[in-house]
Amino acid sequence: MDQPSLKAVLGQAQAFFSSKGLRFTKQREAVTTLIFRTQEHFRPEELCERLRKSDSSASRATIYRTILHLVESGMLREISLGGGERLYDPNFLKSPHHNHLVCVDCRKIVEFEDPNLDIMQNCITRRMGFSPTEKALRIEGRCDMLRLLGTCKNFNAAGKKGQRDKASKG
Amino acid sequence: MDQPSLKAVLGQAQAFFSSKGLRFTKQREAVTTLIFRTQEHFRPEELCERLRKSDSSASRATIYRTILHLVESGMLREISLGGGERLYDPNFLKSPHHNHLVCVDCRKIVEFEDPNLDIMQNCITRRMGFSPTEKALRIEGRCDMLRLLGTCKNFNAAGKKGQRDKASKG
DNA sequence: GGCAAAATGATATTGCGTCTCAATCTCGCG
DNA sequence: CGCGAGATTGAGACGCAATATCATTTTGCC
Numbered sequence: 001m002d003q004p005s006l007k008a009v010l011g012q013a014q015a016f017f018s019s020k021g022l023r024f025t026k027q028r029e030a031v032t033t034l035i036f037r038t039q040e041h042f043r044p045e046e047l048c049e050r051l052r053k054s055d056s057s058a059s060r061a062t063i064y065r066t067i068l069h070l071v072e073s074g075m076l077r078e079i080s081l082g083g084g085e086r087l088y089d090p091n092f093l094k095s096p097h098h099n100h101l102v103c104v105d106c107r108k109i110v111e112f113e114d115p116n117l118d119i120m121q122n123c124i125t126r127r128m129g130f131s132p133t134e135k136a137l138r139i140e141g142r143c144d145m146l147r148l149l150g151t152c153k154n155f156n157a158a159g160k161k162g163q164r165d166k167a168s169k170g
Numbered sequence: 171m172d173q174p175s176l177k178a179v180l181g182q183a184q185a186f187f188s189s190k191g192l193r194f195t196k197q198r199e200a201v202t203t204l205i206f207r208t209q210e211h212f213r214p215e216e217l218c219e220r221l222r223k224s225d226s227s228a229s230r231a232t233i234y235r236t237i238l239h240l241v242e243s244g245m246l247r248e249i250s251l252g253g254g255e256r257l258y259d260p261n262f263l264k265s266p267h268h269n270h271l272v273c274v275d276c277r278k279i280v281e282f283e284d285p286n287l288d289i290m291q292n293c294i295t296r297r298m299g300f301s302p303t304e305k306a307l308r309i310e311g312r313c314d315m316l317r318l319l320g321t322c323k324n325f326n327a328a329g330k331k332g333q334r335d336k337a338s339k340g
Numbered sequence: 341g342g343c344a345a346a347a348t349g350a351t352a353t354t355g356c357g358t359c360t361c362a363a364t365c366t367c368g369c370g
Numbered sequence: 371c372g373c374g375a376g377a378t379t380g381a382g383a384c385g386c387a388a389t390a391t392c393a394t395t396t397t398g399c400c
Contacts (some may be wrong), residue, residue, distance in 0.1 A: 003210050023366075025378070046355065059380040064357070080252035086356085086386080106307055110298050117290055121309055123257050124287060128271050129319070130311030135274055138308045139291055141300030149299070193397070195347065214386065229349040234388070254356080256387085347396070354389075365378070370371100 004093050009075070011035045012093075016073040027058035031066040035076065039094075041087045041109060079136065081107055099136050103143040110143075174263050178208045179245070186243040197228035201236040204247065210258045211279060220310075249306065251277055262306075269306045273313040280313075 004012075013032045014024040034051055035042070038165070042050075044067060048060050067088060070076035079089045081102050091098065091111065097118060099109045117137070125132045174182075183196040204221055205212070212220075214237060218230050228236070239256060240246035249259045251272050261268065261281065267288060271280045287307070295302045306329045 011362090021377090023377070027379075043356095061358085061381085064269060065378090078252060078393060080250045080254070081249055082250040082256075084250070084254050084256040084356095086252075086254040101295065101300055103300065104303055110300070112294060112298055113289075114294055117294060120284075120287055120290060124282060125271065125311040126283055126315075128282055129313065129315040130273065130280070130312075131273055131314045133274055133310055135310040137310070139295060140303055140305040140307070141295040141298075142303050143299065144300040144301045145296075164297050191346090193346070195396085200365060203357075213387090231350085231389085235347090254387095341400105343398105343400085345397085345399105348394080350391100350393095352389100352391075354385090357385090359384070360382090363379085366376090366382100368375095369373085 006033065006037055009093065012075060013070065013073065016075070017069065021061075022069070026056070027062050028066050030054075031058055031063055032054035032070065035067075035070070035088075035090050036093075039090050041079065041089050041091075043085065043087055077136070079109075079138070081109065082140075083107075096134065100138045102138060102140050104140050105142055106145070108143050110146075125169075176203065176207055179263065183240065183243065183245060186245070187239065190239075192239070196226070198236050198239070199231050200224075200226035201228055201233055202240065205237075205240070205258075205260050206263075209260050211249065211259050211261075211305055213255065213257055247306070249279075249308070251279065252310070253277070266304065270308045271308050272308060274310050276317075278313050278316070280316075 010029065010032060013028075017024045017028065030051065031047070034047065034054065044064060047067075048063050051058060051063065067076065071078060071088070075090070075093060077089050077092050079087050079100055081087060085107075086108075089100075095111070095113060098111045098113050099117070101112060102108070121137055122132045180199065180202060183198075187194045187198065198230060200221065201217070204217065204224065214234060217237075218233050221228060221233065237246065241248060242260070245260070247259050247262050249270055251257060252274075255277075257279075259270075265281070265283060268281045268283050269287065271282060272278070288307050291307055292302045
């Protein structure tokens with residue numbers, strides 16, 4: 001699937017909830033919609049704020065609970081940037097094997113796929129006595145090049161500590 | 171360097187501090203010693219507790235500050251397991267290129283090195299417009315095999331939230 | 341000794357996430 | 371329709387890690 005429509009995603013969510021004997025309530029639908037409409041990585045608190053600004057609403061507790069459910073359903077995944085930050089990634093539906101490259105300076109995240117890396121990752125995992133999961137791999141780097149090209153404007157939301165004003169422009 | 175002696179490590183730390191016009195105080199030495207004596211990954215709060223139990227002492231604030239300094243010096247690195255946990259790794263002095271394999275179930279961490287992976291990692295990093303750093307790469311997996319061998323006893327401390335009682339066995 | 345800068349530690353504060361629990365909603369049933 | 375069980379919600383309390391504040395202490399230096 002290349003770019004599942006929001007409608008399809010909502011259907012999938014609904015199916016998951018009802019398969020668990022849970023209800024796909026107004027609030028859950030609002031949260032799910034918000035998550036999968038923009039398809040951006042997000043922090044839970046961020047999502048709370050976005051939802052507060054929108055017309056629909058749900059309490060923090062409900063938002064957190066819905067996120068957990070969606071993770072359990074496999075539609076959403078937690079990714080970690082380091083720094084103790086918790087991020088969620090709604091893009092595994094469209095590219096189930098992608099990995100993340102994270103800039104150690106500005107926390108920018110780029111997604112990529114690489115079949116060879118997948119193979120090597122599997123080998124290593126097994127070699128060390130682990131079994132591979134569908135879960136992602138994370139590489140850290142520095143997005144200098146991107147920055148040179150002036151692409152590093154569109155960060156990953158953040159807006160907190162990741163801000164280094166020294167890196168202005170080329 | 172294969173296994174730098176504690177004395178050498180302390181010397182290095184001292185050098186770093188004085189190069190910055192900072193003092194290598196009793197407290198900082200105590201913290202540094204505690205970190206590099208066992209060479210285990212640790213959580214800051216864990217370290218506080220360990221230090222409290224020892225004969226020497228330092229306040230939480232000082233411990234956190236010292237950790238930051240050591241990270242800045244390059245002697246210590248932050249690694250992330252996901253789940254919003256922040257861990258520090260004192261082992262980059264002896265193996266500067268190692269990576270981490272993390273069990274998604276029990277949070278066990280295994281260190282490994284793989285030159286081929288390093289190469290591929292560099293390629294990908296550059297391809298995506300990033301420049302490689304000395305920083306590590308993290309792979310997630312499931313330590314079933316290890317567990318079969320009964321090796322998974324010696325976790326990585328944890329003992330808190332990682333515990334899913336519902337997911338007992340497959 | 342005495343000063344200025346650095347360091348410390350007790351405490352307050354923040355941020356994020358979880359838990360609790362009473363009130364509300366929904367569904368199926370008679 | 372009215373009922374009851376169970377699911378859901380939301381407000382707020384709570385816990386924990388980490389940071390910030392600031393008065394006090396220590397240190398290096400003259």
